[in-house]
Each structure stands twice: as C-alpha cells, then as structure tokens.
Amino acid sequence: MIVAMQEGAEEALIQQVIDHLVRMGFEVHRSTGARMTVLGAVGSGIEFDIRNLELLPGVQEVHRISSPYKLAGRSFRPEGTIVRLPNNIAVGGNEIIVMAGPCSVESREQILSTAESVAKAGAKVLRGGAFKPRSSPYSFQGHGEEALKLLREAGEKYKLLVISEVMEISQIPLMLPYVDILQVGARNMQNFNLLRELGKIRKPVLLKRGIAATLEELLLSAEYIMAGGNYEVILCERGIRTFETYTRNTMDISAIPIIHKLSHLPMTADPSHGTGRRDKVAPMARASIAAGADALLIEVHCNPDKALSDGAQSLFPEQFAKLMDELRIIAPAVGRTI
Ligand code: PEP
Numbered sequence: 001m002i003v004a005m006q007e008g009a010e011e012a013l014i015q016q017v018i019d020h021l022v023r024m025g026f027e028v029h030r031s032t033g034a035r036m037t038v039l040g041a042v043g044s045g046i047e048f049d050i051r052n053l054e055l056l057p058g059v060q061e062v063h064r065i066s067s068p069y070k071l072a073g074r075s076f077r078p079e080g081t082i083v084r085l086p087n088n089i090a091v092g093g094n095e096i097i098v099m100a101g102p103c104s105v106e107s108r109e110q111i112l113s114t115a116e117s118v119a120k121a122g123a124k125v126l127r128g129g130a131f132k133p134r135s136s137p138y139s140f141q142g143h144g145e146e147a148l149k150l151l152r153e154a155g156e157k158y159k160l161l162v163i164s165e166v167m168e169i170s171q172i173p174l175m176l177p178y179v180d181i182l183q184v185g186a187r188n189m190q191n192f193n194l195l196r197e198l199g200k201i202r203k204p205v206l207l208k209r210g211i212a213a214t215l216e217e218l219l220l221s222a223e224y225i226m227a228g229g230n231y232e233v234i235l236c237e238r239g240i241r242t243f244e245t246y247t248r249n250t251m252d253i254s255a256i257p258i259i260h261k262l263s264h265l266p267m268t269a270d271p272s273h274g275t276g277r278r279d280k281v282a283p284m285a286r287a288s289i290a291a292g293a294d295a296l297l298i299e300v301h302c303n304p305d306k307a308l309s310d311g312a313q314s315l316f317p318e319q320f321a322k323l324m325d326e327l328r329i330i331a332p333a334v335g336r337t338i
Pocket residue numbers: 103129133184185186187208238273
C-alpha cells in the first residue's frame with residue numbers, strides 16, 4: 001500500500017502515520033522527496049478500510065496495491081483456469097465455446113427448434129431461462145421446472161450442454177439435476193447469500209457482471225463463490241448502464257482484456273444483453289472474439305417476433321449461422337479455434 005503525505009506535512013504528522021501503520025503490522029518504507037513524503041507499507045495481512053487511513057491528519061491519498069480478491073486474482077493461477085464440462089468441452093482453453101438459445105424456454109416446439117438450429121451452426125451449450133428476472137412483475141416470469149425439463153430434453157436430443165439462470169438459493173437443488181452450468185444474472189451479482197451457497201456446490205457457475213458493477217466488484221463476487229471451494233467460475237460481461245440511451249446497455253469490450261489481466265478465470269461476452277438490439281449483436285460478438293473472449297452467450301429464437309422475452313435482441317437462426325461462419329474466420333486470427 002502507498003500512503004502519500006500532503007505537501008509540506010510536518011515531521012510529527014509523518015511519524016504519527018508511520019507509528020499507526022507499524023501498529024497495524026506493516027513494515028514501512030519511507031521515501032522523502034523535495035516537496036513530499038511517500039510511505040510504502042508492506043506486509044500486513046489484516047483487512048481494513050483504507051478510508052480510515054485517508055482520514056489521518058497529514059495524509060493526502062492512499063492506494064492499495066495488492067488485490068482484495070486472492071482466489072480470483074491472476075496470481076492465484078498465473079497459467080489461467082480451464083473450466084471443464086461434460087462432453088469434453090472446456091471453457092478457457094484454446095477453443096471458444098458458444099452458448100446460444102432463447103432468453104426463456106417457452107414451449108417444447110420453441111426450444112427443440114431453436115436447439116436444432118444452434119447445434120447445427122456450431123453452438124456447444126444451449127441457453128434458456130426457466131426462472132426469469134423481469135423488471136416488471138407483470139412480465140413473463142418463466143415456466144420453472146417444466147422449462148428445465150424441456151431444456152434438458154432439447155440438450156440431450158441435439159448433444160448440447162445446458163445453462164440456465166438461478167435466481168435464489170431454494171432453486172439450486174431443483175436445478176442441479178437438469179443443468180451443466182448455473183448462471184447468476186446481472187441483478188444477482190451481489191446477492192452474497194446466493195453466491196455463498198453456490199460456493200458449496202461442485203458445478204460450474206457463470207457469473208454475470210451487474211449493470212452498475214465495477215470489475216473489482218465482479219471479481220469480489222467471484223471470490224465469494226471460490227471462497228466456498230467452488231473454483232469453477234466463468235465470468236461474463238453483459239453490458240453496463242451508462243448515459244447512452246441508443247442501446248439497452250453499453251457493451252464494455254475492454255472488460256475482456258482487463259479481466260484476463262486481473263484474473264485467471266475464463267471470460268464470456270454476452271452481446272445480446274450488452275446491446276439489446278439484434279442488429280448490434282453480431283458486430284459486438286465479432287469484437288469480443290477479437291478482444292480475447294473465451295466464450296459467447298447469445299440469444300437466438302426460432303421466431304423472435306413472437307418471443308415472450310428479449311425478442312428484439314434475439315437473432316434469427318439464419319443470422320446466428322452467418323455469425324458463426326464469421327467467427328470461424330476471426331478466431332484463428334487471435335490464435336483460437338471455434
Ligand atoms: C438473461 O441471460 O436472459 C438475463 C436475464 O441476463 P442478465 O442477467 O445479463 O440481464
């Protein structure tokens with residue numbers, strides 16, 4: 001940690017801060033320049049709020065250098081994490097994994113038809129919501145367990161793994177027999193009780209970035225799951241809320257290389273929620289692969305105009321197939337396969 005003292009801070013104040021840091025267990029390295037003094041504090045493992053140091057008389061600013069997420073941080077596994085799934089599928093390896101399907105599972109015909117087209121185009125995982133977090137309580141809320149059964153049936157028929165969103169703790173045991181990956185949605189990224197429970201299971205969790213969450217907050221949420229012993233965490237950028245209103249969210253492509261630098265966990269991009277508009281999904285998917293995404297999560301619907309949720313951002317099956325062809329050209333340019 002670096003503690004910069006105010007310009008011209010008196011020696012007595014500097015000494016007070018040094019004593020304070022030593023009491024906290026730090027070894028203090030002092031650097032005195034012509035105008036100001038900077039203290040380098042090394043070593044204490046204890047948890048503390050840096051604002052308490054910023055409040056000490058004579059202190060200008062305080063910067064933490066070591067990361068607050070020990071398990072999710074890159075140094076925990078410098079070589080990177082590969083999340084292994086059934087059917088020899090791995091997220092975080094050389095192959096980019098595409099997860100695709102409707103926002104919600106609506107009917108058997110809908111999920112079977114969509115599964116068939118995404119499988120044919122090269123997706124490896126079928127997505128589909130059974131429990132839907134909707135902004136309005138009057139919007140379609142999902143078909144629950146019935147939807148999970150249909151999702152599994154469609155996955156088995158077309159040799160696709162399945163992913164679906166878990167919204168609360170009580171749904172975990174219900175979902176485990178049906179899904180290969182549990183998705184934590186943007187609205188639940190900081191539902192710490194849910195994250196802790198997901199730390200107790202041994203199945204991969206795809207954790208989406210909250211709509212107003214910093215990347216540090218995303219990694220701290222991953223830390224909650226990992227602290228329970230479940231290291232199979234896949235992160236996901238799905239757009240954040242900004243002042244821009246043209247798109248539903250602003251797709252933060254820079255989150256991909258930033259997460260790869262800060263963390264060893266694989267990173268997914270969801271350009272469907274990231275833009276909220278069908279015509280912007282393919283460009284952002286292409287950009288995400290170019291930026292190094294390990295996986296994509298894309299909404300595809302056999303009849304988007306009739307979708308019960310997120311139709312406007314869902315690709316038609318033909319659009320998805322065309323996008324996959326484009327991605328097969330881009331992936332090798334960044335040393336990946338798809
Ligand atoms: C979804 O994947 O359909 C979804 C609700 O995503 P998010 O949590 O990113 O809004």
